[in-house]
Amino acid sequence: MRTRLLDSDTRREILAICRREFEGIFAAAANPPNIYGDDEAESRVDVTVILDSSERRLSYEREICKGGALSILAVDRQTFEKDVENDWLGGTLVDNLLVPYEPLINRGFLWSQEVKAKKRIIVETINNLILEYPEMSREILIKPEFFMWEAISRKASLYPPIICKILSVFEEEAGREAQRKIMRGFRAALNEAEKEKVISFYNGYVRINEEYIETVRGRKLRLLIFLKNVRNSILRYSIEVVPKMMLTLFEDYITYVKKSAIEGRILPELEDTKRLIYIPTSQGLVSLSDKLTLSEFVRRTLSKDRDTNVKVERLGGVLNSVYLVSLPDGNNTKRNVVKLFKSWYGLKWLPIALWALGTRGFAVLGKTRLEREYAINRILSTHGVRVPQIIHVSPSERLIFQEYVEGESLAEVIRQICSSEEDNEDLYSIIWKVGKEIARVHKLNVSLGDCKPENLKLTRDGRICFLDLEQAERGGDQAWDIAEFLYYSGHYAIMSPIRVPRRITESFIDGYLEEGGNVENIRKVRSPKYIKVFSFFTPPHILYIIANTCKEKAEAQIR
Numbered sequence: 021m022r023t024r025l026l027d028s029d030t031r032r033e034i035l036a037i038c039r040r041e042f043e044g045i046f047a048a049a050a051n052p053p054n055i056y057g058d059d060e061a062e063s064r065v066d067v068t069v070i071l072d073s074s075e076r077r078l079s080y081e082r083e084i085c086k087g088g089a090l091s092i093l094a095v096d097r098q099t100f101e102k103d104v105e106n107d108w109l110g111g112t113l114v115d116n117l118l119v120p121y122e123p124l125i126n127r128g129f130l131w132s133q134e135v136k137a138k139k140r141i142i143v144e145t146i147n148n149l150i151l152e153y154p155e156m157s158r159e160i161l162i163k164p165e166f167f168m169w170e171a172i173s174r175k176a177s178l179y180p181p182i183i184c185k186i187l188s189v190f191e192e193e194a195g196r197e198a199q200r201k202i203m204r205g206f207r208a209a210l211n212e213a214e215k216e217k218v219i220s221f222y223n224g225y226v227r228i229n230e231e232y233i234e235t236v237r238g239r240k241l242r243l244l245i246f247l248k249n250v251r252n253s254i255l256r257y258s259i260e261v262v263p264k265m266m267l268t269l270f271e272d273y274i275t276y277v278k279k280s281a282i283e284g285r286i287l288p289e290l291e292d293t294k295r296l297i298y299i300p301t302s303q304g305l306v307s308l309s310d311k312l313t314l315s316e317f318v319r320r321t322l323s324k325d326r327d328t329n330v331k332v333e334r335l336g337g338v339l340n341s342v343y344l345v346s347l348p349d350g351n352n353t354k355r356n357v358v359k360l361f362k363s364w365y366g367l368k369w370l371p372i373a374l375w376a377l378g379t380r381g382f383a384v385l386g387k388t389r390l391e392r393e394y395a396i397n398r399i400l401s402t403h404g405v406r407v408p409q410i411i412h413v414s415p416s417e418r419l420i421f422q423e424y425v426e427g428e429s430l431a432e433v434i435r436q437i438c439s440s441e442e443d444n445e446d447l448y449s450i451i452w453k454v455g456k457e458i459a460r461v462h463k464l465n466v467s468l469g470d471c472k473p474e475n476l477k478l479t480r481d482g483r484i485c486f487l488d489l490e491q492a493e494r495g496g497d498q499a500w501d502i503a504e505f506l507y508y509s510g511h512y513a514i515m516s517p518i519r520v521p522r523r524i525t526e527s528f529i530d531g532y533l534e535e536g537g538n539v540e541n542i543r544k545v546r547s548p549k550y551i552k553v554f555s556f557f558t559p560p561h562i563l564y565i566i567a568n569t570c571k572e573k574a575e576a577q578i579r
Contacts, residue, residue, distance in 0.1 A: 029086070041081050050066070069093070070096075100133070104133050115175060118138070142209050154391070155395035158233060160227075161299070294308040314360075317412060344358075355423075359390075389491070394420060430473035453531060457484040462541065467492065471504045471505045498538065499550070502570075503553075508554060518561075521566055529570065539577045
């Protein structure tokens with residue numbers, strides 16, 4: 021299938037046929053002729069006619085003109101506008117406005133409807149991205165062309181023969197001009213979406229506004245209710261129209277089969293539209309379609325010398341697949357952490373689900389946890405909270421590549437406190453610092469979700485670094501973060517004097533409240549729903565000391 025321009029004689033002939041067949045034409049548009057065979061006589065022009073009629077109209081005519089076949093789909097204005105506004109008939113009536121077309125009558129109306137239809141497509145696509153990437157959607161950067169290719173891809177998935185029409189438009193010398201024409205409408209629609217505060221522009225990319233993301237995420241699913249009598253009347257006309265269109269549909273299908281058999285390909289943009297969506301990392305932008313594996317990352321990013329001895333060792337426990345990648349770098353060793361986000365299923369997940377039953381829910385899907393790890397890392401790093409730098413993300417492989425943070429685990433700090441015969445104020449000051457940093461996180465309306473001491477590290481420059489953010493989220497249960505850190509720390513103090521868990525709790529709370537943390541979160545820590553979760557491994561008297569200290573500190577702050 022090839023295309024050619026619509027000459028002036030053909031335009032006049034098409035207009036004459038349309039006016040002969042239909043009365044009250046309000047607007048009309050024609051797509052460039054599609055050449056199906058080797059002979060230019062084997063061509064067809066698709067025409068959409070909008071009628072100024074108060075009655076529901078949907079009809080189809082096939083005529084022969086000097087330039088070849090003429091396929092005319094006529095519809096009343098009200099039905100056409102409904103299809104533009106809300107996909108009333110599945111977008112069938114406006115499909116020809118999404119690809120290059122030539123206005124025959126009422127150019128202004130056709131342009132306004134094209135922009136309106138493309139804006140609807142943009143908003144629907146953005147809504148889908150928000151639902152698919154609820155956390156990451158705040159960070160993604162979208163090339164404007166994505167919306168064009170995504171719209172075409174969606175149409176092609178429903179009606180594959182449309183691929184031939186797209187190929188014929190985009191693969192000839194005039195392909196760039198065709199894309200420019202299509203994008204003219206999408207860019208106008210994007211400007212409208214910007215005015216409505218759905219999106220904003222950033223360095224040539226489209227970014228989804230955070231307020232709009234919150235609006236979409238807050239919506240409840242609603243069933244669309246259609247007026248049955250109106251839809252049924254259109255359905256009756258459709259039943260009459262479709263048989264008349266069979267020859268046209270058959271031509272499209274035959275061309276599609278021939279082209280698929282001969283060329284066996286489609287445009288790369290249609291194969292994976294998400295290659296036009298990016299997320300930022302410390303090393304630059306990464307496409308959502310990126311499929312970089314661990315071995316490829318080591319070869320491409322870390323090791324330039326094939327003979328370099330690269331060491332990969334597993335870190336973490338049963339539920340997580342975390343690897344430390346080490347390789348020589350001169351006299352030093354370069355280290356990076358690679359996290360593989362597998363979904364948790366079966367018996368591996370059961371113990372943790374039972375452990376926190378009724379108190380805390382956990383994200384179990386690998387995709388969700390990867391999103392949270394990435395998105396919350398970006399939020400915290402932007403606000404100066406120490407987290408590992410993200411070097412690369414491979415969403416398709418569910419991999420995140422991070423810097424390895426040198427330092428001492430907070431679990432080791434607490435062990436030192438619990439094993440010391442005398443109070444070490446330097447060590448307690450570290451716990452105070454932890455309280456301050458968690459308060460900073462909470463003031464950003466973020467909860468960490470998994471705040472065990474093992475997931476925090478004291479860096480060599482004395483900062484507190486948060487290592488594991490896959491359970492973190494905006495909002496969430498901030499009191500859980502405090503309860504988990506304190507009660508979990510308590511199990512290290514089994515053989516310690518009573519003053520030790522009390523001092524740990526006091527130091528943490530002092531730092532938390534000094535940084536402006538919510539005292540209500542401290543008060544909630546003594547709730548039985550938190551205490552019962554940690555009663556499996558922290559002795560009752562330690563739990564009591566921690567809970568009672570939280571109560572005293574909260575009451576003193578309120579007074």
